[in-house]
Amino acid sequence: MRLSVLLADDADPDQLLGQPSYIFETSPGNYQIGILLDPEDAETRDRDLIDRVLQHMVAHNMIKADASGNNLVRYGRLPVGSNTKKRSTGTFSLRSLKCDLTHKYSLEDAAAMFGLDLATVRGAPAKPKSDIPKSTSIDHVESFKNLVNPDPAQRSYHDSLLKLSASMVAAGTHPGAVVNLLRSLMLAVKPEDEHEFNRWEQRFGHDLIRMVSTAEKFAPPPRETEPSQFSYKFAELLEATRNIKWLVKGLVPDDSMGMIFGASGTFKSFIALDMAMHIATGADWANKRTKTGPVYYVAAEGGAGIAKRIQAWHEIHGLAEPIDNITICTRPVLLSDENEIKLLRNDIEAMSEKPRLVVIDTLAQTFTGDENSSSDIGDYIRLINSEIRAPFGCSVIIIHHTGHAASERPRGSSAITANLDFILGVFRPDPQAMTARLMVSKQKDGDKAPDALFNLERFVLGRDEDGDELSSLVAKYSDITENALEGFKGTKYTPIIMKHLSEGVATADELVIMAQEIVQEDKAVVRQGIRRGLTALSRAGMINERAGIWGLAKT
Template identity: 30%
Template sequence: METNFIETFAGDPWETEICTLSHAFAKREPLNYAVDGLFPLPCLGLVYGHPGTLKSLILADTAMHIAGGLQWLGKAVKKIPVLWVDLDNGKRRTHERFEALARGINLTEEASFYYTSMLPYNAGNSKDTDLLIKRMLSLGIKFLIIDNLGLISPGADENSDAMIAVMSNLRRVAEETGAAVVVVHHQRKSQSARAGETLRGHSSIESAVDLCLLVERDPDSNTINIKSTKSRDVEVYPFAAEFNYDHKEGTNELYRAWFDVVQVEDVSSDRAAELKIMDVVSERPLGNQKIIIEDANRALRVGKNRLRLILGSLVKKGKLKVREGARGAKLYVIE
């Protein structure tokens, strides 16, 4: 009977792919990042926002810095080959932008930066995906950017489960090449209580990715704000950048373009909430939960329910102690 089982399932991938805890405990190389704390290798990420938020430009600037091994907005990068797949801006604009961004950081032609423009790619098609993987492996690509998701899923309703196959193939690209795969996408017009729910399309899109970065920009401003709406790895704190550029003399064409880091006050991350709660308790020792939450909430954009959870977490971590007050009230103190 046992022999028949083996013969029946000869060549079954489950036989070689099932792991045990010996695999989990095996020594692994430390996790590497294309950009420190943002894009682990491998990963599948999305950068999204409304039209005009400069999301493609800021990501192109990221890619240039990675290809050159140059620090990006104060963040360390790993120098690795980059491939940009453009299906949105067209060849002339793509050439112009990359020329200007490269000139902005003095990146030369020798950099391992590759790009295509308007070369069709259907991420829902396994053959197309196999060809992309083959080309990436031949060039050693470890950072892939695709602009944009809607244009690599032709015929698929992005609000349906047809996107599952598209996202699955993109994940396969990341896993088989060891690359960070980052896709540009768009934001819904309607607002939602949770920022991640403004990501346009079927829920399988957000579910499939490791990192979502939302890019926001006020009208007529060259400053953009970036925040994470999903991260499976380390927490990503909000950051900002200012777009700068020069034109070619006598034209409206870009000559040089670059982004400068802008200091931003963090009022929405768990870290910001923890720091604020600790400040409140330090200033008002033996305060009760209501006092602490209300004081912290005035300075943050976190929400009282989340602040209560973070307050409890600080107690569990031993950063705060609880003493019993009148009528069983919980009073908080730093010891």
């Protein structure tokens, strides 16, 4: 035994979410609606499920329950004969408003036309709604064709509008937008014939609004939105910016875009690699605290050189086992190309842990545009920002060259400076010496840190197959304060002052507070010691003061 037709008595055709098999008007304004069921659907033989479906239809006033409560056996009408009930208008002849017996439906699709979710009826969790509503009858294209049929007499206003409005509202389209769109379509095919115009006008007005209003109950619930991050109250902004998060304290902000630039031969790549290796190992760099994390290094200028540099770095720092917290890309990727940068992003995503730092060495090898074009440079930086920095929440450092005439700034458009959070410049104080000085050229969210000095040490790795020596340079930080104090006769407070000022500027009161934590003496004694130390170091030209703020003298 199976259910062959899902019937509804006295149902409103305007509330259907699809095209039934037939609609018979059994009395004025009363209809019986039937949907032919697919005999191949096993659920049409599930007695318990069918009974629950019919009970739900009873609860929604779509079936008049028998006194016995047994709704399984239904009496179907035929579109012939007359309703003999006495009425002032006389005998009513039954008539067919729609009849298409060519389509068969699953029980699930048939129930959906009446607004019933079969999963809910079963007592199982409902299937998640699709972003595109499931069609339960003819394709939407057919509905549009029927609505705008060139022959006005052949147009199906009611069924087409009902189907389209229900689908659009169920998909989340605003009801007002649905009305406007469908009315625009109807205006495009407005008939001139008076009889057809009357039929068109009836659907154009109240009927369409009623269809859309009825479908609103099937609209998806509004999506919960995340709290807006576009704006802050002042107190929230103050709290958010109170403590800058650093990857390298005072030099490289966390989750930022920056650059290290320098002329050829200033050892900028060696210094960038040294920073990267310290972050990968969790060691302080240039006497500044770092956050430990994976590093992704784009060595676009070649793999052989970077391999020797990393090997030499391991040897000089006494590391027997290779660091596994750094990943090197030796492919010359073009990061100004959307497809290429997505390949790089995919490779970074394959890392077992998100990177803390991504180094791009160099801009020239990963950029195909005009360096002097603010548009080209801006697009390049924005692509890296959106495809690399933002998805991983990491800091990105781009290695770049200086111009031929201007060695104090990066080569190319001023858009480079405008679009970056920090810029570090590398210079050689003495062209004959193997030293380099790192200085802060731009620091958007913090004070400019004092310069840092690096010595370049040569390390012999071995010999190649021809017996030639294999070697590489390694950048090693040289403590400026220790060098400056060598041979200087001061007090126990002078190294404390120099150490603190090497990390940033400070007032005398801040130096007193910091020193008191170290020497554990009476505050008055510490204050006098700091005052004498500041005087001695200032006279020696090692530090200077401006508006009550002390800092290291530029050398």
